[in-house]
Amino acid sequence: MKRIVLFASGSGSNVENIAHYFRDNPEVSISCVLSNKKDAKVFERCNRLNLNALYFNRHSFYNSDCVLNILKSLSPDLIVLAGFLWKIPDNLISSYPNKIINIHPALLPKYGGKGMYGMYVHEAVKNNNETETGITIHFVNENYDEGGIIKQAKIDLSPNDTPEMIAEKVHQLEYDYFPKVIEQVLMGT
Helix, strand or coil: CEEEEEEECCCHHHHHHHHHHHHHCCCCCEEEEECCCCCHHHHHHHHCCCCCCCCCCCHHHHHCHHHHHHHHHHHCCCCEECCCEEEEECCCHHCCCCCEEEEEEECCCCCCCCCCCHHHHHHHHHHHCCCCEEEEEEECCCCCCCCCCEEEEECCCCCCCCCHHHHHHHHHHHHHHHHHHHHHHHHHH
């Protein structure tokens, strides 16, 4: 049995998509969802999906081994950042080398780095009149959005696309590709 731990900061739509994808797979389980936002909508989804979920604060994440100890107790084969906005601390990266992956809503290295997430990315893509955008699934290292790229998927944009339309197109790519890539990384294929 391969175990996944998910980190999320927001509504949890990627968490739900991943849970549905692996629901009938006896070889994969989602051990827990961890969130840094006490009132994140992801907790409602976890409750509905019957997934264990825990909240942690900034001190627990950056100034103690609390989150690391939780992870050690869960023995994850893979840690998946599914809409998680904080930078991963060095103690987690060194404890789980090439075992933490993230999805970014742009074609890295474009539109990556601190503060580049969600609508900020889509607005920048629109403002720069890009003709394409997409997603990047990558390993997490000590720098924002600079870990080794696992998979990129692209979509074409039209000049009439608004940032909201771009977001919708990118979300569809996330839902189509993220669970499959997680499975490939887990299974080493």
